[in-house]
Amino acid sequence: MNLIDSHAHIYSEKFNADRAEAVERAQQEGVSRIYMPNIDHTSIDAMLEAEVKYPGQCIPMMGLHPTSVEKGFEKELYLVEEWLGKHSFAAVGECGIDLYWDKSFLPQQQEALKVQVELAKKYKLPIVLHTRDSFEETYEIISAAQDGTLKGIFHCFSGTLEEAEKVKKLGFLMGIGGVATFKNGGMDKVIPHLQPEDLVLETDCPYLAPAPHRGKRNEPVYLPLIAQRVADLLEKPLQEIAEQTTVNALNLFKL
Structure with missing residues (x-):
């Protein structure tokens, strides 16, 4: 079985003690690639070090996370653009808007997202x-x-299902992670109405570990648990979900 973790912070300091072992564990369970989203200037060195140590396995993106958008965020965006111009990255990200922790920087987050959208177009990512x-x-x-x-x-x-339909109409994919395995996560009402072609799998490690590991450090080795949950909800064979989500990720990231 070949799986791709489309979103994992394997470079996080939470893996400093056993990063090599975590990558090896994942590979043994069929997780062939791990795509790494950037956070801000503080995460770039660790992320690129992981790329060098695990070539072809740990693949970086470049972007500015919305929770790092504060006063002076323009400097962070200049750095993002500088790196996109001199290094190969699989995607622009992660970026977006986060109103869970702090709503006071919404205008700045909106502006930062618009800038990164244009960077994605410019670099065809x-x-x-x-x-x-x-x-x-x-x-x-x-x-x-x-x-x-x-x-x-x-x-x-x-x-919601309505939001999922909006994502599909945009031509975007949905990243499905540990929340799909949570008893009250709500995804059991949505995923059955989707198609494998709509999805990629992710862990978002070290966060959001799937059941039965909820509350512990997440890692890519748990991706098969997410794949199995998606397969169960779609009433399709695990192998079919693994194959289709892998194709989806590879087709997207090779743009």
Whole structure:
């Protein structure tokens, strides 16, 4: 079985003690690639170090996470653009809007997202979107910018069926992670109405570990648990879900 973790912070300091072992564990369970979203200037070195140590396995993106958008965020965006111009990245991300922690920087987050959308177009890269408590705000920007060339992922999708339909109409994929395994996560009402072609799998490690590991450090080795849950909800064989989500991820990230 070949799986792709489309969103994992394997470079996080939470893996400093056993990163090599975590990558090896994942590979043994069939997780062949791990795509790494950037956060801000503080995460770039660790992320690129993981790329060097695990070539072909740990693949970086470049972007500015919305919770790092504060006063002076323009400097962070200049750095993002500088890196996109001198290094190969799989996507622009993660970026988006986060209204869970702090709503006071919404205008700055909106501006930062618009800038990164244009960078995705400029460099012909997919964009990976963070939409915590902000689906409509993010969707509005992406919908306005969609000219047929924009592709990407609504990462950690846990929205309604109506929101899922909006994502599909945009031509974007939904990133399905540990929330799909949560008893009250709500995804059991949505995923059965989707198709494998709509989805990619992700862990978002070290966060959001799937059941039965909820509350513990998440890692890519748990991706098969998410794949199995999606297979169960879609009433399809696990192998079919693994194959289709892998194709979806590879087709997106090779743009």
